[in-house]
Amino acid sequence: MVTPPVLTGRSVLVTGASRGIGRATARALAAAGARVFLVARSPVDLEKLAIELGEQARAYMCDLTDAAQATTTVADIIATAGGHLDILVNNAGVFPLGAVAETTPESFEQTLAANLVAPFRLLHAILPAMRSRGQGHVITIGSVADRRIFSGNGAYSASKFGARALHEVMRDECVGSGVRTTLVSPAATDTPIWDPIDPDNTPGFPARASMLRPDDVADAVLWAATRPPHVNVDELRLSRT
Template structure:
């Protein structure tokens, strides 16, 4: 329902395609729906799905650690793996990976999230090296804290050491940065863009 509301708000033929990134079959079905709706593979993939929990390493259940890797690292890999062949065959496209300040910095209680985002940054670097000269671009956009519903269970305004929501980046600002990255001239690749609140 949330995806459909967003698609309706965007307009212009936007289509909501729910997908559980933990499953290859679900990703394949979603890619088929996108191809059917738009006549082929997309020109741009923005990998922005993610999960975030806070717990000390000694208190993090292994299942939560695996879930963070599935959502933040394996899911993006599945989407790239599903969509990249068509981009390569076409000789053009753009893969934008949304990282985090946690893909370079570490914070207490961030064991699962930081591990997944560091891995995602490494995956992006490998992808960028492999795509050089193919016409397909790869960019990493790494924002600091962004005010999204991801924070709702954590209530950062009332937790010591957390950025208050009023001091976080707006989601629209991150979207503008992604628009900048994908609208760069074809001969320009924005390798990495790090964002912070001014």
């Protein structure tokens, strides 16, 4: 007897799905049988991934910091998924660097919009239905910077500390509801987000060869998503050995 993939029949929304951790996570969840809805701002990479994953995937180009775009896209996804989503992976984000005194208010606001307000907007749209159904799983991709500060990380750390706080409040509110919530916080991970920084040639940053890989984080997400329904993985902190 062949055992079906463990997530067969589940509908999953992955944000920031076109590259890095999001792409690796989408692949892992699709391989486990899930129907994956891919959201990102990069149309070419997004479409390539959708073609690779085939019938199990559907791509949506969307800037989640745009409230109107996000509302329309999420409504379309929920309708296409049959009225509800089983898993939300809040992964999309930006990684600006700059000392607090050199960070403009506009840049700070843009970072919070991408890393904190946009994930909240998705929660606001999706979480109530999960609670009504008594099942669902929200997985937040955090960072080592959600509990440890680094110089030059004022905007990013503020957004990630905020994401951690939002996760912890949501976890407290969801206890006993049947809805699971998980925070996956990886150390530096070798994704295209580092390309503008060139950490191999910039003092103070880890070499890319010493970073985690996107598949490492995707494996953690998959593991948390496939625990028995009565098991909640509150938090996973990943680091390089």
